[in-house]
Amino acid sequence: MTNLVLFGDSITAGMTDGYPSPIFSNEIRKYFPNIEILNRGVPGDRTDLALSRIQADVIQSSPDIVTIFFGTNDVTDEGPDYQTFISNIKEMVTLIGIKKCILITPGITGISLQTTLS
Numbered sequence: 042m043t044n045l046v047l048f049g050d051s052i053t054a055g056m057t058d059g060y061p062s063p064i065f066s067n068e069i070r071k072y073f074p075n076i077e078i079l080n081r082g083v084p085g086d087r088t089d090l091a092l093s094r095i096q097a098d099v100i101q102s103s104p105d106i107v108t109i110f111f112g113t114n115d116v117t118d119e120g121p122d123y124q125t126f127i128s129n130i131k132e133m134v135t136l137i138g139i140k141k142c143i144l145i146t147p148g149i150t151g152i153s154l155q156t157t158l159s
Contacts, residue, residue: 042075042076042077043073043075043076043077043105043106044076044077044079044102044103044104044105044106045069045073045076045077045078045079045104045105045106045107045108046078046079046081046098046099046102046104046106046107046108047065047066047069047078047079047080047081047082047107047108047110048081048082048091048095048098048099048107048108048109048110048133049081049082049083049086049091049108049109049110049111049145050082050083050084050085050086050087050110050111050113050114051082051083051084051085051086051113051114052065052082052110052113052147053065053080053081053082053108053110054080054082054083054084055080055082056084061080061082061084063080065080065082066078066080079102079104081094081098081099082110085114086111086114087111087114087115087117087119087120087121088111088112088115088121088125088126088129088130088133089115089120089121089125089129091111091129091133092129092132092133095133095136095137096136099136099137100136100137104137104141105141106141106142106143107137107141107142107143108142108143108144108145109130109133109134109137109142109143109144109145110145110146110147111129111130111147112126112146112147113147130144
């Protein structure tokens with residue numbers, strides 16, 4: 042059986058009414074019923090914080106495929122700068138293996154980006 046790890050923030054966790062839910066995982070199961078899905082989404086997570094849990098939450102699961110979905114919290118004032126964000130994503134891909142990764146990017150967020158694009 043194929044092992045898929047969903048690695049990300051609250052969007053990955055499927056937050057509903059302030060609590061993680063299986064909504065994202067269940068949607069994927071509809072289309073891929075024969076895949077084992079491990080949801081490793083953590084509300085409020087950023088790429089710099091996620092690197093500290095990548096070994097336990099992703100690599101130890103021996104995944105066949107990993108979705109990496111970060112960015113929404115990275116653009117906050119507490120988040121890393123752009124170059125660090127890029128470096129963090131590259132490190133995740135390197136640790137997991139490039140052939141196993143599917144990168145998912147969030148929509149544009151953050152007041153500075155919204156103002157720039159207006």
